[in-house]
Amino acid sequence: MAEITAAMVKELRESTGAGMMDCKNALSETDGDFDKAVQLLREKGLGKAAKKADRLAAEGLVSVKVNDDFTSATVSEINSETDFVAKNDQFIALTKDTTAHIQCNNLQSVEELHSSVINGVKFEEYLKSQIATIGENLVVRRFATLKSSANGVVNGYIHTNGRVGVIIAAACDNAEMASKSRDFLKQLCMHIAAMKPSYLSYEELDLSFVENEYKALVAELEKENEERRRLKDPNKPELKIPKFASRKQLNDQILKQAEEDIKAELKAQGKPEKIWDNIIPGKMNSFIADNSQLDSKLTLMGQFYVMDDKKTVEQIITEKEKELGGKIKIVEFVRFEVGEGLEKKTEDFAAEVAAQL
Helix, strand or coil, X not given: CCCCCHHHHHHXXXXXXCCHHHHXXXXXXXXXXXXXXXXXXXXXXXXXXXXXXXXXXXXXXXXXXXXXXXXXXXXXXXXXXXXXXXXXXXXXXXXXXXXXXXXXXXXXXXXXXXXXXXXXXXXXXXXXXXXXXXXXXXXXXXXXXXXXXXXXXXXXXXXXXXXXXXXXXXXXXXXXXXHHCHXXXXXXXXXXXXXXXXXCCHHHCCHHHHHHHHHHHHHHHHHHHHHHHHHCCCCCCCCCCCCCCCHXXXXXXXXXXXXXXXXXXXXXXXXXXXXXHHHHHHHHXXXXXXXXXXXXXXXXXXXXXXXEEEEEHHHXXXXXXXXXXXXXXXXXXXXXXXXXXCECCCCCHHHHHHHHC
């Protein structure tokens, strides 16, 4: 049995919002496994999904470089010890130069980057000279590059604070359509920066993951309904408990049964059959929306568009295709946020950066 420390309980409590004893019991039941404790709390309706951002400690900048013909886009993250240095002009120039160097030389890993040559010297030596001048440890933590296929296009977006960057790639019918799509792709990058999707679509979700998330979703909704029943606020009726969490679960048989149920409902209401075709599509869309709440949280295509929250990104793309006269298929996106994935094991981030070096 792993020792459950006060620090572990505090971290779990801050991440999930659950009570102290609930957190301690969850850690005890899961032998100190943080992620399993989070899931256990969620299935009991006692906590929300862990906000990893609350457990991170990092400074630095994310940089984005899109080449002139929109066929290659690169995003990188370079960490510094302090936010003060992250605002330094020399450090900002370093991040931009490094990202351009990565793209120009088609580098694939941090190891390749350190072995490459920039300005006539090995990058490793170049970085050390920057560290000596700037006066803080600096780490090129990660980077990624997306390239367009034939008739494809890429674009990117860097948020004004320099802490969030996104790149995206799409396939189109032809070169003209690819050119027309550039600005729209940048808007999608802005949406991704704000809404933080983890997946492109529900098709990427693992079924067992969906089933576990469904349990947590139901527990969360039931907990909310308990509170609404207690308050007896007529403006806050009880929330409907969905049967499913994702379109991943909605097979043809389920969708067919849903349509039959809608028809039965319309018949019971005395609606004439000649108008059913006008009603059924809308009700089917509502059924799918009600039973794919996980998609709207985690997937780009299932999220409601930040610039028009009445429509999903998938619907917005369809509208844009009609407007521009061609196809836009989103192939991939990459979102970096400074410090993402670095667990806050210590308040001394300088030591953490030094350890990476």
